Amino acid sequence: MEQRLILISLLIKLGVAASAASILGRSKEFKSLLFREERTRKQQVYLVLWFGIPIALGVWIRFSARSFFAGDLSLETTILLGIIVGRLGGVLGGMLIALPAVLHGEWATLPFNVLCGFIAGQLREIAPDKEDIWSFSPFIDLSIYRWIRRNLPTPRLFDWQIMFFVTIVALRFVHTELSRFLPNATFSLESPSPWVEAAIYATSIMVIGTELKIFNGIRIQIKLEEQERLLLQARMEALQNQINPHFLFNTLNSVSSLVRFDPDTARQLIIKLANIFRRLLHSSDAFVPLREEVEFIDDYLDIEVVRFGRDKLQVIKELDPSSLDVMVPSMLLQPLVENSIKHGLASKIEGGSIYLRSRLSDSRVVIEVEDNGVGMGAAQFLEPPSGLGGTGIGMANVAERLKVLYGDTAKMTIDSFEGKGTLVRIRLPVLPTAEALPVYEERSSTRR
Numbered sequence: 001m002e003q004r005l006i007l008i009s010l011l012i013k014l015g016v017a018a019s020a021a022s023i024l025g026r027s028k029e030f031k032s033l034l035f036r037e038e039r040t041r042k043q044q045v046y047l048v049l050w051f052g053i054p055i056a057l058g059v060w061i062r063f064s065a066r067s068f069f070a071g072d073l074s075l076e077t078t079i080l081l082g083i084i085v086g087r088l089g090g091v092l093g094g095m096l097i098a099l100p101a102v103l104h105g106e107w108a109t110l111p112f113n114v115l116c117g118f119i120a121g122q123l124r125e126i127a128p129d130k131e132d133i134w135s136f137s138p139f140i141d142l143s144i145y146r147w148i149r150r151n152l153p154t155p156r157l158f159d160w161q162i163m164f165f166v167t168i169v170a171l172r173f174v175h176t177e178l179s180r181f182l183p184n185a186t187f188s189l190e191s192p193s194p195w196v197e198a199a200i201y202a203t204s205i206m207v208i209g210t211e212l213k214i215f216n217g218i219r220i221q222i223k224l225e226e227q228e229r230l231l232l233q234a235r236m237e238a239l240q241n242q243i244n245p246h247f248l249f250n251t252l253n254s255v256s257s258l259v260r261f262d263p264d265t266a267r268q269l270i271i272k273l274a275n276i277f278r279r280l281l282h283s284s285d286a287f288v289p290l291r292e293e294v295e296f297i298d299d300y301l302d303i304e305v306v307r308f309g310r311d312k313l314q315v316i317k318e319l320d321p322s323s324l325d326v327m328v329p330s331m332l333l334q335p336l337v338e339n340s341i342k343h344g345l346a347s348k349i350e351g352g353s354i355y356l357r358s359r360l361s362d363s364r365v366v367i368e369v370e371d372n373g374v375g376m377g378a379a380q381f382l383e384p385p386s387g388l389g390g391t392g393i394g395m396a397n398v399a400e401r402l403k404v405l406y407g408d409t410a411k412m413t414i415d416s417f418e419g420k421g422t423l424v425r426i427r428l429p430v431l432p433t434a435e436a437l438p439v440y441e442e443r444s445s446t447r448r
Contacts, residue, residue, distance in 0.1 A: 003196050006189055010203040012070035017207040020054055020073075021214040034084070035219050037130075044089050051081055052096035060100040062187070069189060074098065075175055076207040078113045079168060082120025083133055083208075090117025101187065108185035112178060116171050123160075123167055132160045134216040136209060165205065172204050248273075254307050269306055272299040286405070287431065290358060290365070291324040297333050297356070304341055312351025313341070320359040327431040328365070329405055335398050336369040336424050344373025344422050352421070365428050372421040395424075402426070 024030050033039070033047040058071030074097045082090025094113030101109040127133060176197075179188035191197050251273055258266035276299050294317070305313050337354060345352045357368040395414070402410040409429045416422040 003191060003193055006191055006196055007199065009070045009189065010199055013073065013203055014206055014210065016058070016070050017073060017076065018210050018214065021211040024050060024054075025214060025218045031218060031222065034215060035222060039085070041088070044085050045092065047085055048081060048089050048093045048096065051077060052093045056097050056100055059097060063100065063104050069187075072187065073207060074101070074109065074113060075116060075172065075188075076204055076211075078116045079120040079171065080208055080211060082117040082122075083124050083164070085121070086124055087118055087121030090119075090121040093117055105184065106186050108178060108182050109187070112175065112186060115174075119167065119171065123164060127160050129160075132164075134212060134219060136161055136164055136212050168205050168208060169201060172201050251303055251307070254303070258306070265306060269303055272302050275299045276303075286330060287327040288330045289324065290326050290328050290367070293328060293330070293333050294319065294324065294356070296331075297337055300334055301337065301354070308341075308345075308351065313345065314351075314353040316353055316355045318355065318357045323358040323360050323365050326360070326365045326428075328367070328428060329401055332398065332401075332426070333367070333369065335395060336426075339395055339424075340369060340371035340373065340422060344371040344375070348373050360430070363430055365430055367426045367428070368423060370421060370423040375416045375418040375420055375422055402428075 027050075030047075030050050033043055033050065036043065039047065055073050055077045059074060062069055062072045074094075077097060078090060078094040081093035085093070091114050094115075094117035095110060098106075098110040098113045124130075124133065175186070175188050176190060179186050179190060189200055191200065251269065255266045255269050255273075258269065276296070301313075301315050305315070333356070337356075340354050345354070352372045355368070355370040357366075357370070359366050399412050402412055406429065411427045413425050414422065415425075
């Protein structure tokens with residue numbers, strides 16, 4: 001074969017390997033199999049099929065289009081399967097990939113692939129840290145440099161990265177010798193020119209290194225998304241479960257003052273406070289039915305009514321029964337109600353009323369919290385109130401949570417008029433059923 005054609009085939013081979021890795025990396029099922037720390041036998045077989053079938057097809061194309069040799073990635077993919085999946089995956093993958101070659105008379109390909117898969121799988125077993133697999137670099141100079149740096153303070157002869165590099169070269173050499181002794185029993189690109197032969201060896205190393213780098217990039221992205229999801233989940237739980245000491249202090253003061261002359265009311269307050277604590281401690285769901293939110297607000301408002309006096313704080317609910325089963329973000333109403341009490345009614349001598357409304361409208365649930373207090377200026381809208389939610393769940397955080405959970409499909413508006421009161425209106429899309437909520441929560445928790 002002409003040297004120029006060999007070099008062109010090597011370049012195309014690199015492109016084919018990169019394209020195959022990128023295409024496979026787009027599949028959600030493939031990624032779930034590839035990036036598992038532990039796999040069952042069934043999962044190993046599935047992963048082998050994902051890898052092996054496209055490469056076996058490339059081997060078959062080599063026989064169909066006799067001048068196209070770049071699609072044959074048998075050696076590289078078998079080693080890759082052994083390193084990623086283990087001995088079983090390497091052996092099964094090598095057999096699957098060798099099948100088209102065996103059917104066309106290249107019988108030596110099968111035992112050689114099995115040998116490569118087994119050795120690569122054994123190399124995976126002796127790896128001190130499985131992270132070394134994903135950080136493999138085809139540039140041996142960098143591996144040697146890192147090895148020297150690590151051995152300067154404490155000498156250590158074994159380096160897995162260098163051993164992996166040497167293993168690829170050794171197996172490629174065995175393949176070269178096998179193709180020379182049995183030219184019709186196996187296929188291997190070879191050249192009498194030492195420079196072209198060196199390029200052939202380098203291409204095998206680059207193919208494995210490139211695919212591992214592509215997979216590692218996808219793996220890092222998945223880990224970052226998972227960390228972001230966990231961070232957001234922790235943040236949401238912190239926002240939902242905070243309780244401000246001032247609220248507890250004021251409530252206990254009210255209980256203390258009621259114990260002597262109205263013990264029944266004091267007992268009811270304690271029960272209400274216990275219900276609030278129970279909800280905060282045991283609620284880990286991002287979404288709950290609106291009915292549960294209203295029940296939680298009832299306990300909260302009962303405490304506030306006792307503190308402010310029944311003649312100063314009245315609660316009027318206008319709730320559409322059909323809207324109470326709609327799923328809404330947990331701890332959605334409490335910051336809004338608290339804001340009405342703190343900024344709207346607390347400074348009003350004669351007190352006032354809070355109106356809670358909900359209704360369904362055009363596949364959306366509309367929730368309103370309105371007060372007839374003193375109103376608030378634009379600067380006060382986003383000031384986090386200092387009650388049950390503390391400085392964490394204020395009006396600004398309610399808006400932020402809605403944006404994170406719903407994107408642009410949710411809307412919150414605030415209308416306030418000095419001396420007349422404030423109206424907070426939230427429009428939310430009606431979420432799927434409770435059974436479908438986990439999928440929605442997973443999708444929305446990674447949305448920016």
